[in-house]
Amino acid sequence: MTRRRALVACAYAVAWLAFAVPIALVLFFTSSATTTVASHDSVVRPTTDHYATLHTGPFLPDVRAPVSGPVGVDITLGKTETTSAEGLVERYAFIASQPDAQVERVERLVRRMAYDAALRGAVLGAVPILVWVAVGKRRRRELVGRLDPRHPTGVLLGVGLALVLAAVLVSQPWESRDPMLADTTDWQSLPDYVPEVTVPREAQQVQVSVNSTTYETKRLVLSAIDTFRRSKQFYAAAALATENLDLRQPAEGETVALMVSDRHDNIGMDPVARAIADKAGATAILNAGDDTSTGQAWEAFSLDSLDKAFRDYDQRFSVLGNHDHGSFVEAYLEDLGWTVGTGEVVEGPGGGRLLAFNDPRSSGLGNWRDEPGLSIDELASKIADVACESDVRVNTLLVHDSDMATEALRRGCVDIALSGHVHVQVGPNPVRGLDARRGYTYTNGTTGGAAYALAVGSKLRRPAEVTLVTYRDGRPVGLQPVTLQTNGVFEVGDWLPLHFD
Template sequence: MAVSSRRRITALVITLAAVALVTLPWALFTSRADLTFGPHEAQYRITADSRLTVDFGPLGKVLVPTEDVIPLGLGVHVDIGEIPVSGESADDERPAADPDAVADPGGGSVDALGGDIASYASLFSAPQAQIDEVIDGLSQEILTRWALAVCVITGGLVGLALFLGPTRVDTIIRAFVGKELLGIGLVLVLVLTGLGTVVLNRPQPISPDPAFEGTPLAGSQVTGRLGGIIDTAFGAVQDFAADNDAFYDDVLETLRAQWNDRPITGNWTDRGLVPPARVGAPADSGGDGEGQKGVTTFVFGSDIHCNIGMARVVGAVAGMSRADAYIDGGDISMTGTSAENYCLDVLDDELPDKLPRMIVKGNHDSMGTTQHAKTRGWKVLEDSTAEMAGVKFFGAADPRRTVFGSGPQLETDLTADQYAQRLRDEACQADFDIMLIHDPAVGAPSLRSGCTDYALSGHWHRRVGPENFGSGTRYVNSTTGGALANALTPGPLKMNAELSIIRVDNETKRPIDVQIITVTPDKKVQIDPWVRFPEPRPLVGQPPVDEPGR
């Protein structure tokens, strides 16, 4: 008698369930995720030892108990790799805040060394970005591996069934009729036996290192040669993190205290309309764009250079100003390595949830930096236009990538000058309201040509404008990270850091005015009066303008 279709379906469901159940532990414990750990490349995998194991190879291991944070007795093993670098590190010149002194503002070899300590310290100051990255990476690898295993085994069984033919398959199914529970039991025995073996092979309990008492790593153990230097090394990292947190805690306290007393006058539209009644309301009273009707508010930063402390300030300003969007003029990292994606992740986490955000690549970022930004939901300008809060922006990635020792390297087939000319041609054909470009010199031909009315930039580490330039108007933001020549950018500020709030008229889509927020190395916060954007003007017999920082 032929096997009924119901029996066939039951057998198929049981087979799929058994395959899924058997392959899940395999997928869980064999998956590998290539991510980062502080400044290092690192490979992560799931274990069954209730601990986080950070393996530094011959130096030893750091063992951290995880019973309270990872369920089911699971743990994570991290194999630490190299610190990714670009070029040689023999060049001690750190591009400066003064573009006339150094041709390329941005990171330097001091940051290359000190940035490693800052990256470790960031794990204490803002660990959530690293945790999210690990969870996402491992989850993707496990699900991919599990789905692949189920598909391969199921496909093999289907192929075997086709090879045997319906008659033999019916005979096999009849042999298991009424024995479904036995089959399920066998599968469970196999799974539990495997898990039991893992549990029985669990390592010895962790012996806590006294050096970690009173820290986030309390209860951890260090093995091997690493144990001999952990007190000094961990103390340096902990002190750096503590100083960084204390500095920006004070800055944020000062910022919040001054916020409601900030200058609120200004041209509320480019037609001079009076401000609405809600102007000056407390920051937590709700509403968009500081309660301004007909006005869109943007928070604009640039050249953060991995200063995660200032990322907290950016997030606070975006929230208190009730900004409609955040735009970044580039150089969010120092060299654009994969490990420095963490710098963008921290800023992304600090910005208000669901706040639209946009970035253009700077010369200290890489194509990988902006690709990572896309995965976090950022809009990226790459010879393209994008709309943010009703305003259409146009921009392109900086063609260079500045690396330590070897200087700028072109990431395109065009030089910076050639790229600027191509950008001008594209601007003349594009429909947009505001250009966002990292280097003002790259955007200069577009302003001179009359094809761009307004341009926002960074790169020079000093503020310029808003001012007329060519037949348009430009504004150059200073460094939001406080990036000083030959000094470590992450950590307490070594020079002034600036962040801009820009208001745009919703009807004309023209920038109205800008307010500068300055944070100083002595933790003072200055909120300037609003400065009006001058109207673009026709270019009449104006001589060529030499650009600083070329």
């Protein structure tokens, strides 16, 4: 009896797999999901052609590249924000030069789609098995008897099944109903498409859809290749050059945090910043804001890149800058596991106390000091109230604009206020508080090498800076700025000790 039950159970399992697997595969390969790719709202669909295909729209040619896994992907780009076609193509090339974060985003989405399809397939595959069991042996025999073609019920069932099958075959619901005005199956390798230039090795497997492309479109592609090559070479060389930097190493009992600010979408600097951090033995990151230029969802690629570079850090602190205004950046970073401007004292690098406040102001690409509803003095007073009410002295106050920290320093409630915003290094400057206790204010230059709020391009628009902050027993004891010049040469500043009474 036990063996019989085991055989029955195996039969049910095989039958369930026979239903579940095909259903899951159909659901998976007919599914789609929306996300943000390459600064566009995009629709992602899994395919069986072993290519990652990017549909860029009616003006630019589609592109594709082979993938190593069993599943390909089809990405249709939707709306984005741009001021010109040239600027958009330059952005594509810049993102393509640091593609890992975008590739991971799509891979995670496809894996989630596969998981969802497998779960639904498992549930739907169990339905006929459960119905079979629920009907029971006796009732099944009665129903089989009624399937006799000579029985009226059997005739009706046969005709009904035939009509359903015919309807499915005619309608073909698995086929796309999208009207196609052009067949985009004519693909050409990128080196063949633009023989005028030497295509970088990383892009030689890329293929381009060549139907109806214009001379002007081809010029944009040539421009993108040039941007890709120069950006790849510049930032790769900079990351490699960090091996030769003479950076102070942490002594026993010390902790080093890397400070960045005002990246403004320059994802090329992220692997460079991480290489500097590794060389200096950093284990935490302090981000003083303005990771984006507008704070909109199309700039998710910048946040993905920052997160990928420092994902393995346990301590990742960030504040919003005036250009990060809105709900998107904060929610996105928090979903990625960052601690973002909580307005509460938390444990910081080296076990010290850290307080971080977001900049509530909004800015476009030009106006940096729009202050709706809350003046900078009122905000500074609010921050000082929180810092001074803490039972333990705040070791690090992380803000975007140094003006937000003036009152807390004046009252003598913090060791150091770290900020960005003005795109140039200021300090460290000592501040003597009302209680005669010393604090410091320090402003990091733009890590993205940004001019105003723009940093995307094949090279730096201005020098890019990060700062290494050394902590001992939770208190900041020294700063070391590191600057990458526009010509690719590093300037390592002296380690600047901080002295407290």
